[in-house]
Amino acid sequence: MPTLAELSRQLADRAVTSRELVERSLGLIADPAGEGARTFTAVDAEGARAAADFVDSQRRRGREVSALAGIPFSSKDIFDLAGEVTTAGSRVLKNDPPARADAVAIARLKDKGMIVIGRTNMTEFAYSGVGLNPHYGTPRAPFDRATGRIPGGSSSGAAVSVADGMVALGIGTDTGGSCRVPASYCGIVGYKSSHGRVPLTGCNPLSSSFDTIGPLANSVACCATADAIMAGDWDGVVPARDIRGLRLAVLRDFVLDGLGPQVERDFARTLKRLEAAGAVLSDMSFPELREIPTINAKGGIVAAEALYNHRARMAARGGEYDPRVRFRIEAAEAISAADYLGYVARRREMIALFAGRFAGFDAVVLPTTLNVAPAIAELAEDKDYIRFNAMSLRNTYVGNFLNGCAISLPMQAPGEAPCGLMAMAPWGHDRDLFGVAGALERVLKAG
Numbered sequence: 073m074p075t076l077a078e079l080s081r082q083l084a085d086r087a088v089t090s091r092e093l094v095e096r097s098l099g100l101i102a103d104p105a106g107e108g109a110r111t112f113t114a115v116d117a118e119g120a121r122a123a124a125d126f127v128d129s130q131r132r133r134g135r136e137v138s139a140l141a142g143i144p145f146s147s148k149d150i151f152d153l154a155g156e157v158t159t160a161g162s163r164v165l166k167n168d169p170p171a172r173a174d175a176v177a178i179a180r181l182k183d184k185g186m187i188v189i190g191r192t193n194m195t196e197f198a199y200s201g202v203g204l205n206p207h208y209g210t211p212r213a214p215f216d217r218a219t220g221r222i223p224g225g226s227s228s229g230a231a232v233s234v235a236d237g238m239v240a241l242g243i244g245t246d247t248g249g250s251c252r253v254p255a256s257y258c259g260i261v262g263y264k265s266s267h268g269r270v271p272l273t274g275c276n277p278l279s280s281s282f283d284t285i286g287p288l289a290n291s292v293a294c295c296a297t298a299d300a301i302m303a304g305d306w307d308g309v310v311p312a313r314d315i316r317g318l319r320l321a322v323l324r325d326f327v328l329d330g331l332g333p334q335v336e337r338d339f340a341r342t343l344k345r346l347e348a349a350g351a352v353l354s355d356m357s358f359p360e361l362r363e364i365p366t367i368n369a370k371g372g373i374v375a376a377e378a379l380y381n382h383r384a385r386m387a388a389r390g391g392e393y394d395p396r397v398r399f400r401i402e403a404a405e406a407i408s409a410a411d412y413l414g415y416v417a418r419r420r421e422m423i424a425l426f427a428g429r430f431a432g433f434d435a436v437v438l439p440t441t442l443n444v445a446p447a448i449a450e451l452a453e454d455k456d457y458i459r460f461n462a463m464s465l466r467n468t469y470v471g472n473f474l475n476g477c478a479i480s481l482p483m484q485a486p487g488e489a490p491c492g493l494m495a496m497a498p499w500g501h502d503r504d505l506f507g508v509a510g511a512l513e514r515v516l517k518a519g
Contacts, residue, residue, distance in 0.1 A: 073237050073290045076297055080139045083131070090124035090131075090142025090187070097144045097189050100238045107236055110209040111229040113149050113159065115190035120144060123187045140297070141185025145241040146233040149191040150198055151175040152274035160276040161194040161226075163207050164385065164392045175274025177243065177285045177302040184301055189239055192229025196394040198245055198278045199378060199401065201253045201464035202451060203228030206394050213257050213445045215489045221445040224254030224464060230288050231258040241298055242288040247278050247374060249440075249468025251286040252480035256440035256492030257464075259482045261513075262288045263295040264468075266477045266499045269303040279377040281416075282472050292513045295479065296506045303502075311507030313434075315515055316350030318508060321433040323496075326361040327467045332443035334484070335491050339439045342483045342493055342516070346437075349515045356429060356436060360422055364473060367415050375404035376412045396457055419473060426474040427498045435508040438467055440480040440492030467494065477502045479509045483516055 074082075082088040098117050101108035127142035147153060150160050152171035159165045174182060182188065193208050195201075203225030204210045211232040213221040223232050227244025231254030234242045244251045246264040255262025263286040270285040277283060287298035293310050300308030322343065331339070347353050371378075378401045390398055430436065442463045451457045471478035476499055480492035495512060497505045 073234070074240055075291045076140060076143060076240055076289070076294045079143050079240055083142055084139065086131075090127040091121065093142065094120045094124040094144050094187060094189065097238050100236065101190065107211045107232050108238060110211040111193055111232045111236070111238065112146070112190040113161070113193050113208050113229070114156065116188060120187050120189050127185055127187075138184040142187065143241070144187045144189040144239050145181060145243065146190060146192045146230055146239045147178050147188050148227055148230050148242070148244045149194050150245055150276045151178050151243065153178065153188060153191070156191070158276055160198065161196040161205055161208065162393070164389050171274070173274065176271040177275070180301050180304065181243070181298065186241075192227070192233055192242060194228055194230075194244075195226035195250075196397045197276070197378075197382070198226040198247060198250055199397045200225045200461055201249055201468070202457065202461050203254060204396075204448070204451065204457070210448060212448070213490070214259065215445065220448045221489075222257065222448055222451065222460075224257035224441075224445065226250040227254050227262075227288060231255055231260060231262070234258070234260050234288050234290060240290060241294060243298065243302075244286060244288055245275060246284045246286045246468075246472070247282045248472050249465045251288055252440050252468045252471075252478060252492065252494060253464050255288050255480045257445035257490055259484070259490030260288055260290060261292055261295050261482070262286065262480045262492075263299060264471055264478045265299055265303060266502050267475055269305060269502065270299070277381050279374040281377060282374050292479070292481070292506060292509045299502065299506075306503050310510045311503065313507040313511040314350070315346065315511040318351045318511055319432065319434045320346065320351050320353050321356035321430070321436045322353055323356050323358060323436050323438045325358045326364070327438045327470060330442055331439060334444055334488060335439050335442060338483050338485065338488070338491055339493070341485070343437075345515055346512070354433075356433075358425070358429065360425060361470060363418070364470070367418065370406045370411070371400060371404045373412065373415050373419065375400065376407045379404040396454065419475075422473065423475045423499075426476065430498050435495040435497055435505060438470075438494050438496070440467060440494040442466060444489035444491050471496050475499050477505050479505060481509060481513055481516055
């Protein structure tokens with residue numbers, strides 16, 4: 073699959089036009105043999121073609137344009153796009169008034185001349201890690217399409233749009249793992265930025281303490297480019313890091329419990345490869361992480377804040393919600409104010425512990441997900457949905473709870489189902505983490 077840099081060079085060399093890229097995307101989205109109909113909830117073919125023609129005309133006239141101008145990308149249905157209704161994967165919002173302006177993160181990409189090809193499907197209101205959507209259908213993960221496997225969520229369509237080559241970049245959100253889980257299940261790169269770096273203006277809220285915006289793409293460099301544009305606080309050039317001497321902490325507590333056989337095998341093999349390449353691996357002890365299931369027994373901070381955002385709407389139109397999403401939000405009714413404040417206080421303490429234990433390391437590594445993507449049919453019963461959702465989000469949520477930045481890279485062997493290696497660092501280490509991820513990626517791609 074092409075990277076943003078490759079597409080940029082092709083456009084600069086006149087090897088391809090923006091209109092050709094847009095038509096290629098539209099063709100793949102419309103292909104009845106593909107996943108486009110389930111991946112996108114809306115496609116702006118007319119607007120994309122007009123934007124592409126404008127960029128091409130500017131280049132023909134020798135006008136200076138951004139290196140990324142004319143490259144199509146997908147926007148999760150959680151983001152406002154001027155003149156369109158933001159449905160957030162729900163039927164409840166379909167009659168809301170159109171947005172007056174683009175979400176800030178999307179606007180910043182469009183300011184670089186990038187073109188929104190359409191809105192991607194998602195778990196309703198971004199509240200699940202498996203990616204099912206009863207309203208708009210569920211896009212299938214790219215591996216083993218005949219079986220029909222979950223794409224991961226909540227940024228399900230964003231991941232499939234990239235994995236299937238419909239676009240080179242998808243923009244999603246990550247509250248508990250919603251960029252990294254689908255990246256892991258779909259075999260691409262997904263990034264969770266440090267909370268607050270990328271403005272949330274124009275993004276339908278789930279949990280103000282946890283919501284972040286992140287890219288899904290075919291490479292670390294692609295994610296870095298998009299992150300830098302959306303955050304506006306660095307140049308997006310991935311720092312050159314050598315794998316030799318890189319100090320990696322292997323998180324052992326909690327996150328390695330109950331791994332599926334393939335993930336356990338792939339993670340062990342990956343650690344050996346990194347060590348053989350010259351990385352210095354050390355175990356990190358963090359037994360306090362075992363408190364997280366207790367803190368989240370009633371849904372935790374995310375559920376409490378989701379209830380705050382949805383209580384009035386559910387009271388009026390709760391019957392139109394995905395029952396599985398509504399159930400998770402309503403569970404927070406059992407959380408008292410004292411509970412919530414206690415969760416917030418303990419989270420603050422654990423964030424400080426993480427920052428202290430990280431000293432002397434370049435990144436923490438762990439499997440992104442416990443398992444490879446199960447078949448959609450395996451989630452037919454509510455008890456199985458709850459179990460697989462918890463499994464999908466367990467490891468990624470650690471990064472959100474510790475208020476860090478994190479990235480998922482494909483680590484599976486050729487021919488295997490996709491699964492991810494996650495690298496994580498404390499808040500604000502985004503630029504450095506991209507450098508580490510670039511070094512990890514080179515080892516992983518070397519075979």
